[in-house]
Amino acid sequence: MSFLRLPIARVFSRPSVIRASCPSRLPFAAPLHPLRMASSVPAPRFAEGEDPQQLGPDTETLQQQGWALDADGMGVTKTFHFKSYFKAVSFVNLIAAESQTKKHHPTMTIRFGSVDVHWTTHHPRGLTHKDISLARHCDNGADLMGAVESGQGLKCGPST
Numbered sequence: 001m002s003f004l005r006l007p008i009a010r011v012f013s014r015p016s017v018i019r020a021s022c023p024s025r026l027p028f029a030a031p032l033h034p035l036r037m038a039s040s041v042p043a044p045r046f047a048e049g050e051d052p053q054q055l056g057p058d059t060e061t062l063q064q065q066g067w068a069l070d071a072d073g074m075g076v077t078k079t080f081h082f083k084s085y086f087k088a089v090s091f092v093n094l095i096a097a098e099s100q101t102k103k104h105h106p107t108m109t110i111r112f113g114s115v116d117v118h119w120t121t122h123h124p125r126g127l128t129h130k131d132i133s134l135a136r137h138c139d140n141g142a143d144l145m146g147a148v149e150s151g152q153g154l155k156c157g158p159s160t
């Protein structure tokens with residue numbers, strides 16, 4: 001079978017598009033590759049109308065920048081670390097302003113010295129170019145706000 005000749009990483013990262021025309025199959029619309037069935041490695045699942053040829057490589061680049069794909073492949077998350085609570089909140093405000101402009105809003109969790117950002121698209125369901133582009137905006141904004149490596153962020157107790 002031809003897929004057996006593909007490198008494992010390529011097989012596992014092959015993206016798929018969710019077919020909104022068949023809602024009863026959601027969220028399991030993407031055909032699972034036999035090798036991925038036994039694996040927990042997620043693959044991106046793009047919303048109807050998105051271009052997987054374009055967004056597949058873009059998503060891989062985001063993953064290389066520290067963004068993690070949700071288990072269902074329909075969202076991306078990253079934690080940004082800061083040396084002060086004020087910087088963390090300022091970063092959130094920066095993202096909030098762009099979100100308002102683009103009419104696309106992340107889920108953000110502010111901690112003492114870090115912010116978790118999660119992007120997904122609800123309508124149409126799945127990963128879209130908006131998620132990808134705003135995730136990139138977060139990376140740029142984090143640089144602007146002086147984000148640091150995880151070990152260097154402000155900490156307050158073991159769970160923060």
Ligand SMILES: C[C@H](O)[C@H](O)[C@H]1CNC2=NC(N)=NC(=O)C2=N1
Pocket residue numbers: 103104105106119120121122123124
């Ligand atoms: C009408 C309005 O633009 C939509 O409801 C927007 C609002 N913000 C949103 N944000 C996100 N993350 N996903 C959406 O699908 C979404 N939809």
